[in-house]
Amino acid sequence: MKIIKISATESTNDYLKVLSREKDLEDGTILVAHDQTKGRGQRQNSWVSKAGESLTFSVLKRFDGFPVSQKSALTFAVSIGMKIALDELQISSVEIKWPNDIMADGKKVAGILIENSLSGRNIQSSIIGIGLNVNEEEFKALPQATSMYLNTGRRYEINRVLEIVAQEVLHQLSLIKPSGNSELKQHYEHSLFRKHYISVFETETGKKFNGSIRGVTDQGELLVETEHESIQHFTFKEIKLHY
Structure with missing residues (x-):
């Protein structure tokens, strides 16, 4: 697992996308920024992070003949990886809000943005952006947001959190199969926020x-x-x- 650390960027996804075109980066390369100033989320929403208190990073995943028809497996794998990692870090009541927001005690603690590069009917590579609220003490204008600190009352070492989260996300991505991903889907469904409510x-x-x-x-x-x-x-x- 190769980790590239930078002090600041507007978007780790955009930075890693450009870097992957300029250099022959290995599969699983991670780019992490101390400060991300214009992070993006789903539905053209912005992702607000605080330097030194949030974890903002992107993962490069390369594929060989992975069909576009199976792209939902990326969402399943990354979301499951996030949940397992946060469970390991003893965050309470971690669930997945469809399609790929991560909730803790009913509030959003992390978000995921996946951007794919295609070649015909196959996904050639994916840039997977992850924003995780770690040590924030408050969210004045975001009542539905939370952090790991607010969830447990404990402060976390950012690099240690990165190591645990990145390893689990990469592990789940390694389980993806071009022919079908029923086990990942079942695990994802089991963890869905507000399922049956x-x-x-x-x-x-x-x-x-x-x-x-x-x-x-x-x-x-x-x-x-x-x-x-x-x-x-x-x-x-x-x-x-x-x-």
């Missing part, structure tokens, strides 16, 4: 409805049982979970 969802048109999460499809679409007892599946852009 009645929740409020909002469609892309703004319509809200009640339903309960039942799992995900092989393609990573969310399976929701509606009030009419029918199970519908939704892509990431089609639905939001309000809780």
Whole structure:
């Protein structure tokens, strides 16, 4: 596991993407920044981090003949890796909020952004960005956010957290198979936030409805049982979970 450390960058994903074009980086190379100033999340959201208190890093994963049709396995593997690592660090009630937010006691402690480079119908490489709140003491404008410190009352050594999280994420990525990933999917489904609980969802048109999460499809679409007892599946852009 090769780790490249830099003092600051706007986005670790963008920095690693450029670096991987300029140099022949090995599979599993990690770029970690002390300060990330313009981190990105899902749905064009920004990821706010605090220098020295957050862990912001990106992982380069190379593939040989990995089909685009199996790309959901990346989300499954990285999310599971994050959960296992945080469980090891004794963070309480760690769950995965579909598709790839990591929750602790019902609040967001980490986010994941995966960007793929394609060659025909295959994924050639992926840049996996991870932002983890480690030692923050407060989130004034983000009531649904938390940190490892707020969860346990303990302070953490950032480099040690990086080592544990990166090793587990890389291990889970090594389990991905081009032919299918049912075991990863089952583990992911078992860890889903608010699974089997009645929740409020909002469609892309703004319509809200009640339903309960039942799992995900092989393609990573969310399976929701509606009030009419029918199970519908939704892509990431089609639905939001309000809780």
